[in-house]
Amino acid sequence: MPMRRRTASRLTRPSSAERWGRLRLRSGARGAEQVRGSGGASSIARAHGGSSTGRATVIVLTALGILASPLVAGVRHLTVGRSVHGRAIRAEVIGPDSAPRKILVVGCIHGNECAGMAIVAALAQQPVPKGVQLWLVPEMNPDGTAAETRQNAHGVDLNRNFPFRWRPIVNATYNAGPRPLSEPETRAAVRLISSIHPAVTIWYHQHEDLVDMAGGDRGVARRYAHLARLRATCLPFLPGTATGWSNHAFPGTTSFVVELPAGRVTRRALAMHLAALAGVEQGQRVGSRTGCGP
Ligand SMILES: [Zn+2]
Numbered sequence: 001m002p003m004r005r006r007t008a009s010r011l012t013r014p015s016s017a018e019r020w021g022r023l024r025l026r027s028g029a030r031g032a033e034q035v036r037g038s039g040g041a042s043s044i045a046r047a048h049g050g051s052s053t054g055r056a057t058v059i060v061l062t063a064l065g066i067l068a069s070p071l072v073a074g075v076r077h078l079t080v081g082r083s084v085h086g087r088a089i090r091a092e093v094i095g096p097d098s099a100p101r102k103i104l105v106v107g108c109i110h111g112n113e114c115a116g117m118a119i120v121a122a123l124a125q126q127p128v129p130k131g132v133q134l135w136l137v138p139e140m141n142p143d144g145t146a147a148e149t150r151q152n153a154h155g156v157d158l159n160r161n162f163p164f165r166w167r168p169i170v171n172a173t174y175n176a177g178p179r180p181l182s183e184p185e186t187r188a189a190v191r192l193i194s195s196i197h198p199a200v201t202i203w204y205h206q207h208e209d210l211v212d213m214a215g216g217d218r219g220v221a222r223r224y225a226h227l228a229r230l231r232a233t234c235l236p237f238l239p240g241t242a243t244g245w246s247n248h249a250f251p252g253t254t255s256f257v258v259e260l261p262a263g264r265v266t267r268r269a270l271a272m273h274l275a276a277l278a279g280v281e282q283g284q285r286v287g288s289r290t291g292c293g294p
Pocket of ligand 1: 110113205206
């Protein structure tokens with residue numbers, strides 16, 4: 001598809017999101033002001049099951065580079081990185097930069113496990129509590145989403161490519177890449193998390209139907225699991241994961257995995273996940289910080 005660039009309208013005031021964009025420009029990368037069309041748009045529409053909600057329409061139009069940000073009052077749209085094939089990794093930012101509590105929600109990193117994108121899209125339509133700034137990344141692996149593959153376009157499992165306790169895995173499914181952070185999508189995630197320093201990061205996967213408390217404050221993940229009616233557990237440690245890296249790199253923060261069941265998110269499940277996310281936004285937690293019990 002031919003490249004089409006468009007300059008976004010100026011943001012009304014300096015923001016952490018804008019500063020982040022400048023940071024990217026200073027580093028020599030293409031900045032948030034540049035967008036171009038990609039096959040990601042069709043994949044987003046597919047993940048929404050073809051629904052034509054206004055929000056989904058806005059996301060698709062943004063992915064096509066037809067609309068410039070900001071699109072909706074209080075919501076800013078950024079490109080926070082590029083995939084191997086140059087597809088934009090997009091973020092929506094909701095809430096003021098002055099908010100002390102940043103929360104990041106990633107809808108999909110394994111491109112064949114993207115039911116969480118529907119939760120992210122619904123979350124973008126919810127009010128954000130005072131004191132919270134919400135960062136939404138529908139898809140961290142847009143090439144994988146477009147191809148419906150777990151891996152990125154290099155065949156790398158991005159959730160084995162993060163630098164904490166990375167080790168080589170020569171396996172078609174769990175290929176960790178030639179070295180830590182070898183993939184542009186992984187680097188984009190690390191840049192973003194290092195920049196905004198979220199108190200809580202949630203990564204949606206499928207199809208295990210549980211919450212992996214992973215690390216950080218497990219009481220946060222346990223509360224999410226309770227509200228979403230999922231089992232909370234601690235899966236065995238895996239090398240090179242996003243959660244392992246950020247829980248290690250940023251003590252005091254919490255990053256965990258929500259493994260959705262197979263298939264699309266039902267209307268009932270969506271309501272429960274939105275309630276669980278509201279609990280996270282409000283700082284709810286329950287039980288032990290470190291224990292893996294219920
Ligand atoms: Zn996964």
